[in-house]
Amino acid sequence: MTTTERERPRRTSEAIxxxxxxxAQFMVVLDISVVNVALPSIKDSLGFDDSGLQWVVNAYALTFAGFLLLGGRLADLAGRRRVLLIGLAAFSAASLAGGLVDSAGPLVIARAVQGLGAALLxxxxxxxxxxxxxxxxxxxxxLATWTAVGIAGGTAGNLVGGLLTEYLSWRSTLLINVPIGLAAAVLTVRYITADKPAPSRPRLDVSxxxxxxxxxxxxxxxxxxxxxxxxGAxxxxxxxxxxxxxxxxxVLVEARLAKSPLIPLRIFGNRSVSAGNVAMLFAGACLNPMWYFLTLAMQNVLGYSPVQTGLAFLPHTIVAIAIGAGATPWLMRRIDGRVLIAGGSLLAAAGFWWQAQLTIGSGYIMGILLPAIVFSLGSGMLNTPITAAVNSGIAPEDxxxxxxxxxxxxxVGGALGLAVLITYAAASGSDKADLLDAYNRAFYAIAAIMIVTAAVALTLPAHRDHAD
Incomplete structure (x- = not known):
């Protein structure tokens, strides 16, 4: 048997x-944004009031954020394949239930269970x-492919949500997850090998x-x-x-009392993990809120429809995926990872500064497309090296x-960044000029934070991939 023939089964298994x-990652990221465009239809269909409607989004976001640490540790303790299947089952079942509800309360509950499933996935x-x-x-x-799919899911949420809501129903924004989840579960059972049982698995740190x-x-x-x-509220x-x-x-319990801590604090002794997570915090505070402010700018200032807005975001996705999945692995064999992160952050900062020059009369090419190409090039360069950094040098059990x-x-970086930027860039009025001024202030602030991200990146240890 030739080397190529011996390698074929391994490569097939890795591809599956x-x-x-x-x-699974696509579903998780898609559902962060897919219902946003559908919110007016959901409000009319199920009778939400203005204060209650936010919980269609927040119920997912809060349970997702709250259970992420637990979800990660469960994968170590209960087995990766088992937790993946539980997460797929919870997410798909909640999506099905949410797509079939006939009142407001059950939809919020379904979205919370979706968030729990996402925190496992x-x-x-x-x-x-x-x-x-x-x-x-x-x-x-x-990692580059996984990261690119996440970027695609975030961008696709706006476009898919707009298309499904306009041509089918808001319910389809949830029901679309069911066939994806079922297919992923079948492939998991068939092709992903169950974890080998450890001689003695530590117990979950309940406290x-x-x-x-x-x-x-x-x-x-x-x-x-x-x-x-x-x-101040x-x-x-x-x-x-x-x-x-x-x-x-x-942190005190983990450091002093827990026999099998939920988060082994020793992992932060790895400079890639500690500095990498600080860089991730700042990058998340920029790249996640960007979608929020740019969506509002396109609809409230430039007058784009939801579907036009989703289509306008396609270049962001295409460029980021092309760089992240295509060029970044090649670059990481030739350039120090921290240089890639810092360079990508500075390039993204330049793109966001350009985005802050938007005017009421801006056309699509100068106002949206060209700035998007610049900051998407930057974000595509930095995402994979950060993800690789915070997962390097980690023992399998951690x-x-x-x-x-x-x-x-x-x-948390995305949520904190959005809250801070909304406060900082609050509009002084409701006309287009006031709104535009607020959005542009947000983009200037994002550019400044990306410069800080570049500085943090330079504190990472040197790292470069070796050839296969």
Whole structure:
């Protein structure tokens, strides 16, 4: 048997594994944004009031953020394939239930269960990927594909949500997950090998799980309230303070009391993990809120429809995927990863500065397309190296915990960044000029934060992939 013939089964198995984890990750990211365009239709169909409608989005976001650390550690303790299947089942069942409800309350509950399923899926898919591909170019290519699919899911959410809502029904924005989830579950059972049982699996750190989930959930709620009610609101202040205190107690328990900690604090002794997560926090605070402000700018200032807005985002996706999945693995064999992250951050900062020059009379090419190409080139360059950094040098038994921390950092960074930017860039009036001024201030602020991300990236250890 030739070397090529011996390699073929392994490459086929790796391709199927990558397809499964990417499908699951696509659903997770898609559902963060897919219902946004459908919200007016959901409100009319189920009778939501203005204050209640936000919970169609927040119920998903809060449970997702709150359970990420627990989801990552469960993958280490209960087995990666088992947790992936549980996450797929929970997410798909909640999507089916949400698509069939006839009142407001059950939809919010279904979205919360979706968030729980997503919190199991996001870190587990990354853990399976890092366990299936050894460090080096093969893992980098897999991470690049996984990251690109996440970018595609975020962008596709607006377009898919607009198309499904306009031509079918808002219910289809949830029901679309069911066949994807079922297909991923079938492939998981058939092709992904169950984890080999460890001689003695450590027990779940129940106290740490409760403290981390409660702390992150309450902190995420406070940040969400800040975006709508302001930082001085009583509910905002109390929630943020309570969330921070619970997380401080969590760190104390993990460091001093837990025999099998939910998050082994030793992983932060790895400079790639600690500095990489700080860079991820700042990058998440820029790249996630960008979609929010650019969507509003296109619809409220330039007058685009929801479908036109979704189509206008396609170049962002195409460029970021082309660079992230195509060029970045090649670059990481030739250029230090921290240089790629810093360079990508500075390029993205230049693109966001250009985006801040938007005017009421801007056409699509100068106002949206060209700035998008610049900051999408930058984000495509930095996403994969950051993901590789925060998952490098991690022992297999801690891989799920590290993935949970990374996903939590990105999610909290996005929520915190959005809340801060909404407050900073509050419009002084409701006409187009006032709104445009607010959106452009947000893009200037995002550009400044990306420069900080570049500075943090330079504190990472040097890293370059070796050839296969």
């Amino acid at each position: 594994t990558l397809s499964v984890v990417c499908a 996001a870190p587990t898919t990354l853990t399976i990927l890092t366990a299936s591909f050894p460090e080096g170019p093969r893992r980098t290519r897999a 740490g799980a409760v403290l981390a989930t409660a702390g992150l959930g309450i902190l995420a709620y406070g940040i969400t309230q800040a975006a709508s009610d302001g930082w 009583r509910a905002t202040t109390l929630s943020i303070v309570a969330g921070v205190l619970l997380l401080m107690v969590f 891989a799920g915990a590290a993935s949970g921390v990374m996903n939590t950092t990105k999610q």
